[in-house]
Amino acid sequence: MRTTILLLALLGSVSTQALAADVHPVEQPLLHEITGRVSADELHSTIATLVGFGTRHTLSDTKSEKRGIGAARRWIKSRFESFSTACGGCLEVVTPSQTVTGTRVPQPTEVMDIVAIQRGTSDPDRVIVITGHLDSRVTDVMDFKHDAPGANDDGSGTAAVIEAARVLSKYKFPATLVYAALSGEEQGLYGGKVLADYAKQQRWQVETDLNNDIVGNTHGQDGGVNNTIVRIFSEGYKRALLLDVRSAARDGRSLPSAIKDDGNSFADSPSRNVARYMSALADAYLGHFAVRRVYRTDRYGRGGDQVPFLEAGYPAVRLTEADENYTRQHQDLRSEGGIPYGDTIDGVDFAYLAQVTRLNAITMASMAKAPAPPAGVDIEGAVKSDTTIKWKTASGAATYRVHWRDTTAPQWQRSYAAGDATTLTLKDVVIDDAFFGVSAVSADGFASPVAFPGDAGSFGGTTTATP
Numbered sequence: 001m002r003t004t005i006l007l008l009a010l011l012g013s014v015s016t017q018a019l020a021a022d023v024h025p026v027e028q029p030l031l032h033e034i035t036g037r038v039s040a041d042e043l044h045s046t047i048a049t050l051v052g053f054g055t056r057h058t059l060s061d062t063k064s065e066k067r068g069i070g071a072a073r074r075w076i077k078s079r080f081e082s083f084s085t086a087c088g089g090c091l092e093v094v095t096p097s098q099t100v101t102g103t104r105v106p107q108p109t110e111v112m113d114i115v116a117i118q119r120g121t122s123d124p125d126r127v128i129v130i131t132g133h134l135d136s137r138v139t140d141v142m143d144f145k146h147d148a149p150g151a152n153d154d155g156s157g158t159a160a161v162i163e164a165a166r167v168l169s170k171y172k173f174p175a176t177l178v179y180a181a182l183s184g185e186e187q188g189l190y191g192g193k194v195l196a197d198y199a200k201q202q203r204w205q206v207e208t209d210l211n212n213d214i215v216g217n218t219h220g221q222d223g224g225v226n227n228t229i230v231r232i233f234s235e236g237y238k239r240a241l242l243l244d245v246r247s248a249a250r251d252g253r254s255l256p257s258a259i260k261d262d263g264n265s266f267a268d269s270p271s272r273n274v275a276r277y278m279s280a281l282a283d284a285y286l287g288h289f290a291v292r293r294v295y296r297t298d299r300y301g302r303g304g305d306q307v308p309f310l311e312a313g314y315p316a317v318r319l320t321e322a323d324e325n326y327t328r329q330h331q332d333l334r335s336e337g338g339i340p341y342g343d344t345i346d347g348v349d350f351a352y353l354a355q356v357t358r359l360n361a362i363t364m365a366s367m368a369k370a371p372a373p374p375a376g377v378d379i380e381g382a383v384k385s386d387t388t389i390k391w392k393t394a395s396g397a398a399t400y401r402v403h404w405r406d407t408t409a410p411q412w413q414r415s416y417a418a419g420d421a422t423t424l425t426l427k428d429v430v431i432d433d434a435f436f437g438v439s440a441v442s443a444d445g446f447a448s449p450v451a452f453p454g455d456a457g458s459f460g461g462t463t464t465a466t467p
């Protein structure tokens with residue numbers, strides 16, 4: 001009992017660095033090297049080229065070599081191919097597409113994603129995805145004629161994807177990395193669905209999608225400047241499991257067994273554990289740069305390409321700058337009352353975008369070097385003074401680490417190295433008062449994100465979701 005009291009007293013005073021060390025137990029020179037290779041000049045050059053295509057609207061011209069989304073797609077494909085040439089063919093470039101019609105797509109239109117796949121050396125079915133959308137728009141979402149530079153929305157995310165591919169293709173990883181420039185976002189999140197469907201067809205075990213959308217502006221509409229924080233949005237209870245409930249109710253089936261309180265309440269998800277993981281990486285590896293975790297799927301009333309991934313049962317987060325400027329998003333190029341409107345390249349802060357890109361790159365590298373997050377996590381300890389946590393062996397894991405936190409705490413607060421065991425009893429830690437999870441650690445000290453008990457906390461895809 002005394003130990004429990006000591007633990008709770010400590011919780012209030014755990015420093016940020018201590019938390020980062022708990023989630024990422026070994027400092028990795030590789031991750032420092034990767035941050036050093038990300039170049040603001042490369043990001044600038046990519047966005048300047050993208051803006052040069054005039055408009056990248058999903059309904060724009062696909063034949064011209066100079067203008068429209070077709071030219072932009074071919075240029076991105078050529079970038080991926082040039083990186084692949086430089087790494088001895090390490091990238092496979094594919095262009096999954098679907099022909100769609102909808103409210104914002106009046107005529108059947110091919111929505112094509114440009115995707116580079118860097119196969120893992122020993123665990124190629126495990127997949128870490130980065131996405132940004134290459135399409136752009138102006139005030140009228142149906143206007144595919146006028147210039148829509150889309151420098152920040154989402155030239156910034158697309159540039160982060162391309163730069164991550166350039167830097168990470170110089171290394172080899174046990175798991176697969178996927179770099180994807182998506183189309184059709186502004187017309188209805190079509191490109192995200194195209195890629196999520198492709199992932200299902202390929203039977204990828206997607207451990208996360210890092211969706212970068214609007215990640216380059218630092219001058220907010222309110223006049224504030226914020227160049228040291230990126231927001232990461234993550235859903236609460238898995239959307240795919242909630243869709244299960246809806247379809248069960250519609251079909252008159254009984255409630256799926258996955259829908260129960262799995263021990264971490266109804267307000268937590270693998271996506272949140274990816275956000276926590278990234279937050280700890282930023283604290284450990286990026287000076288003067290931090291993550292503001294937002295426990296929402298997206299900004300209020302907005303959506304992004306992470307949503308089709310979540311609906312498919314894959315963990316996914318959205319990265320967006322801390323302080324948005326709405327006069328620069330979805331606007332015709334013009335000046336009104338001395339205020340410039342439009343998404344032009346002078347609104348992108350490349351030093352800031354480089355930091356966001358570094359965070360993406362080290363997250364992908366760290367997750368791909370680490371084992372898979374443990375599956376089959378379970379806890380027991382009702383009406384006892386100790387808590388026992390169990391899990392299954394994870395491929396590539398040398399050791400495991402048990403994590404726990406106060407039920408109201410946003411980040412994991414305490415951890416305990418469990419060696420190569422698959423069960424651990426925490427003496428005098430009362431199960432009622434904390435949430436619990438487990439990470440898997442490779443022999444060279446790369447840790448996975450934390451998985452918590454049940455389907456709700458599992459990184460494995462849900463099997464029954466029918467969105």
Ligand SMILES: [Zn+2]
Pocket residue numbers: 133153154185213214
């Ligand atoms: Zn966007």
